[in-house]
Amino acid sequence: MNTRKYEQRLRADTAAENRRRILQAAYDRLREAPSEPLSLDKVANKARVARSTIYVIFESRAGLFDAVFRDLLDRAGFDRIVTAVAHHDAGEHLRGSLRAGAHVYAAERGVVRAIYSMAALHADALADTVRHDEVGRAEGMRHLAQRLADQNLLRAGITVQEATDILYVISSFDTFDLLFTGRGLAADAVADRLIAMAERALVHQVGQPR
Amino acid sequence: MNTRKYEQRLRADTAAENRRRILQAAYDRLREAPSEPLSLDKVANKARVARSTIYVIFESRAGLFDAVFRDLLDRAGFDRIVTAVAHHDAGEHLRGSLRAGAHVYAAERGVVRAIYSMAALHADALADTVRHDEVGRAEGMRHLAQRLADQNLLRAGITVQEATDILYVISSFDTFDLLFTGRGLAADAVADRLIAMAERALVHQVGQPR
DNA sequence: CTTACGAAAGACAGACTGTCTCACGAAAAA
DNA sequence: TTTTTCGTGAGACAGTCTGTCTTTCGTAAG
Numbered sequence: 001m002n003t004r005k006y007e008q009r010l011r012a013d014t015a016a017e018n019r020r021r022i023l024q025a026a027y028d029r030l031r032e033a034p035s036e037p038l039s040l041d042k043v044a045n046k047a048r049v050a051r052s053t054i055y056v057i058f059e060s061r062a063g064l065f066d067a068v069f070r071d072l073l074d075r076a077g078f079d080r081i082v083t084a085v086a087h088h089d090a091g092e093h094l095r096g097s098l099r100a101g102a103h104v105y106a107a108e109r110g111v112v113r114a115i116y117s118m119a120a121l122h123a124d125a126l127a128d129t130v131r132h133d134e135v136g137r138a139e140g141m142r143h144l145a146q147r148l149a150d151q152n153l154l155r156a157g158i159t160v161q162e163a164t165d166i167l168y169v170i171s172s173f174d175t176f177d178l179l180f181t182g183r184g185l186a187a188d189a190v191a192d193r194l195i196a197m198a199e200r201a202l203v204h205q206v207g208q209p210r
Numbered sequence: 211m212n213t214r215k216y217e218q219r220l221r222a223d224t225a226a227e228n229r230r231r232i233l234q235a236a237y238d239r240l241r242e243a244p245s246e247p248l249s250l251d252k253v254a255n256k257a258r259v260a261r262s263t264i265y266v267i268f269e270s271r272a273g274l275f276d277a278v279f280r281d282l283l284d285r286a287g288f289d290r291i292v293t294a295v296a297h298h299d300a301g302e303h304l305r306g307s308l309r310a311g312a313h314v315y316a317a318e319r320g321v322v323r324a325i326y327s328m329a330a331l332h333a334d335a336l337a338d339t340v341r342h343d344e345v346g347r348a349e350g351m352r353h354l355a356q357r358l359a360d361q362n363l364l365r366a367g368i369t370v371q372e373a374t375d376i377l378y379v380i381s382s383f384d385t386f387d388l389l390f391t392g393r394g395l396a397a398d399a400v401a402d403r404l405i406a407m408a409e410r411a412l413v414h415q416v417g418q419p420r
Numbered sequence: 421c422t423t424a425c426g427a428a429a430g431a432c433a434g435a436c437t438g439t440c441t442c443a444c445g446a447a448a449a450a
Numbered sequence: 451t452t453t454t455t456c457g458t459g460a461g462a463c464a465g466t467c468t469g470t471c472t473t474t475c476g477t478a479a480g
Contacts, residue, residue, distance in 0.1 A: 051429095197379075
């Protein structure tokens with residue numbers, strides 16, 4: 001039996017719609033109740049789709065949440081925050097991306113927390129994606145640390161390596177959430193704290209010996 | 211039917227032993243494979259105990275891990291780190307507890323990560339205990355911040371409130387783990403980073419205007 | 421018209437939780 | 451010694467979940 005050419009165009013649209021509806025349903029559910037177990041049955045019902053369809057499209061439960069996470073990264077532009085700010089002054093760049101990051105984290109807090117926790121508990125595709133994303137963030141922080149060094153903004157005795165480590169901590173979701181959820185600060189207040197920490201820990205002050 | 215007094219003495223010992231064996235089995239399993247699902251069946255087998263016995267003793271799955279966490283806190287003495295260091299110099303106290311904490315975290319990394327993730331994902335007894343423990347840590351950090359203030363060690367313009375927030379971040383497991391697992395630093399190197407961050411962010415430097 | 425294919429529906433096995441019942445055995449009380 | 455009490459093992463059971471598979475249907479492309 002020779003398969004003939006077959007390109008579905010109209011069906012591809014509805015297929016893409018289904019995929020999107022499933023992603024949206026899973027995302028909404030994580031948003032509403034980040035600390036409640038989420039079954040694929042619930043996602044399927046919410047998306048008005050058969051549960052088996054989820055498996056056809058996303059392979060597995062982990063594959064679904066992996067896609068949800070990737071989609072979240074795209075929409076929120078986590079990975080673009082650092083480069084997007086793109087201020088010629090590295091100090092402004094630092095402040096701008098910490099503040100922008102804090103607001104993105106605040107908007108997506110529940111979903112990100114749930115996804116990170118799932119990733120920590122399962123060692124699957126989702127865990128790989130989360131780890132990969134963290135590596136990307138580390139590279140971004142290394143770049144920023146290098147820019148700070150190039151512009152002679154680093155405090156005396158701080159290496160780019162050390163600055164990278166510190167920026168990696170301060171720009172993390174966990175650090176944000178310690179202040180946001182743990183200490184009950186508003187997103188802007190968190191940004192203020194983070195910026196203050198970063199500047200005091202890394203940047204030499206006016207009139208301070210270098 | 212009138213119930214007569216009944217105090218088991220010898221049986222209480224074996225009961226306590228069972229309880230301990232179950233806790234140990236759960237702890238060992240979390241330690242070996244923190245990122246693998248852990249069923250009560252496995253714990254029961256490992257502890258050579260019927261699964262129903264776990265429910266009799268710990269009420270629920272959450273109750274078991276709650277007990278594992280409490281036991282870990284007791285054994286490792288997380289909550290005693292800050293007060294245990296008890297150096298008359300608040301600066302030494304800060305450095306000592308950060309270093310001690312880093313080593314405890316490093317020793318229990320997998321288990322703590324698994325328990326935190328479970329707590330974030332379920333909103334049960336375990337979540338309550340973890341939250342309560344974090345409140346205790348926050349109080350400890352407030353105490354330390356106050357001591358730093360009393361000894362005139364805080365940088366100019368930093369309130370006790372702000373110092374508490376920053377110490378809360380720096381002394382957290384998440385911050386530790388960002389450097390330990392995320393950046394691949396050894397426990398002592400993490401401690402160095404944390405201490406450097408804390409001192410630069412909070413403590414006024416020698417010869418620096420206050 | 422015929423073929424291909426996305427999707428729904430649902431059966432199924434297997435794993436897990438939580439509840440319950442029953443029986444056993446050993447220690448404590450009478 | 452006899453009786454009572456209680457921790458425990460063993461296991462049945464319902465319910466939920468994942469992951470796989472098969473069957474059927476509708477629709478768009480050829």
